[in-house]
Amino acid sequence: MATPPTHQPSTSTLTVDRPEVEKRPSSSAITASQLDSRPTATASSSTISASSYSTPTDKRREFHEATWEFLHSEMLQLLMQPLTKPSRVTVPSKDSKKKEKDAQPETTEAPAASALTTEALLATTTQDDNKSRSGLSKLDAAGYSVGYTFMERITKDRARFVEVLDIIKFICKEFWMEVFKKNIDNLRTNRKGTYVLSDNKFRWLNKLSASSSNETKQAATKYLLFPCGLIRGALANLGVAATVSGEISPSSPSCVFTIKVEQ
Amino acid sequence: MSLKDVVSSVQGKKASVDTYLGLLCPTEDYKVFGYITNSKIKLIMLVDDLEVKEAEIKQFFRVFHSKFADAVCNPFYVIDQPINSKRFDMDITNLVKSKALLQ
Numbered sequence: 001m002a003t004p005p006t007h008q009p010s011t012s013t014l015t016v017d018r019p020e021v022e023k024r025p026s027s028s029a030i031t032a033s034q035l036d037s038r039p040t041a042t043a044s045s046s047t048i049s050a051s052s053y054s055t056p057t058d059k060r061r062e063f064h065e066a067t068w069e070f071l072h073s074e075m076l077q078l079l080m081q082p083l084t085k086p087s088r089v090t091v092p093s094k095d096s097k098k099k100e101k102d103a104q105p106e107t108t109e110a111p112a113a114s115a116l117t118t119e120a121l122l123a124t125t126t127q128d129d130n131k132s133r134s135g136l137s138k139l140d141a142a143g144y145s146v147g148y149t150f151m152e153r154i155t156k157d158r159a160r161f162v163e164v165l166d167i168i169k170f171i172c173k174e175f176w177m178e179v180f181k182k183n184i185d186n187l188r189t190n191r192k193g194t195y196v197l198s199d200n201k202f203r204w205l206n207k208l209s210a211s212s213s214n215e216t217k218q219a220a221t222k223y224l225l226f227p228c229g230l231i232r233g234a235l236a237n238l239g240v241a242a243t244v245s246g247e248i249s250p251s252s253p254s255c256v257f258t259i260k261v262e263q
Numbered sequence: 264m265s266l267k268d269v270v271s272s273v274q275g276k277k278a279s280v281d282t283y284l285g286l287l288c289p290t291e292d293y294k295v296f297g298y299i300t301n302s303k304i305k306l307i308m309l310v311d312d313l314e315v316k317e318a319e320i321k322q323f324f325r326v327f328h329s330k331f332a333d334a335v336c337n338p339f340y341v342i343d344q345p346i347n348s349k350r351f352d353m354d355i356t357n358l359v360k361s362k363a364l365l366q
Binding site for chain 1: 281300302336
């Protein structure tokens with residue numbers, strides 16, 4: 001009997017004992033909805049997936065459905081927490097950091113530097129908000145490990161990659177399709193190791209809105225931490241060291257990920 | 264025979280894009296087969312049956328890779344550390360035993 005994994009918001013639970021889940025895909029769908037404490041969120045996400053996803057019922061697809069729904073509901077839960085807290089007035093020394101943060105995109109770099117980069121983002125949170133502070137840095141780490149292990153799984157039956165561009169294209173198409181059920185809409189490169197991936201309708205930002213556009217931007221940048229870690233982990237699995245940064249475009253819900261490959 | 268043999272068969276002008284590397288180093292008593300994954304993980308197999316079919320070896324590596332992917336996807340597994348999963352050990356032992364019984 002497959003037992004549901006222990007509920008830990010900060011770690012990825014994308015991977016359950018795979019053979020067991022494959023045999024009983026319906027039970028994993030049930031466990032996903034049981035663990036989610038907000039049934040309305042699951043119901044809406046399942047209707048979205050049902051309408052936009054018309055492939056024949058396949059065991060593998062059912063497994064993906066369940067894990068996709070679970071992952072997305074997990075993300076919503078984890079990220080909702082800091083948003084519901086009322087924003088307090090920050091002390092003058094932090095205001096300058098706040099303005100800096102609006103201008104700069106938040107970045108997720110190599111593990112040694114990730115503490116520094118999330119500092120810019122954390123400057124917008126209040127001093128007492130230790131829970132969201134550790135949560136944000138955990139998001140990046142979680143994205144990294146999920147990207148790493150997921151890449152291991154989906155490149156299993158594929159021929160080996162020849163060039164970095166092939167790897168980036170793979171991320172834009174197959175990888176993004178598996179995680180977000182859509183492709184990256186635009187890929188640009190300067191041929192010197194910088195790649196710009198644009199997603200015009202990023203799923204996680206679709207329903208997001210706040211009272212002002214600045215607030216929306218601030219809140220939305222938190223949602224980009226996980227995908228940045230995802231891309232970084234995926235690249236690391238294939239032996240590509242890179243820095244990934246995420247930006248919200250003025251026309252929400254689109255966002256841009258910039259990958260800088262270290263030569 | 265060292266991992267250099269594996270690496271040289273992956274790099275260089277004659278490098279193939281396939282994951283299966285084939286026979287690596289001929290010795291008198293054993294045959295050594297190699298397989299490399301996209302994440303640069305090298306799987307090496309030693310066989311003492313000299314008349315083993317290549318299709319079987321490829322099949323073995325495919326199953327081995329999928330068990331390996333399952334073991335790595337464990338959320339408690341730390342990346343690049345040795346795998347300490349009992350399930351993985353059991354799966355691979357059973358796999359080897361099932362292949363051994365066939366001959």
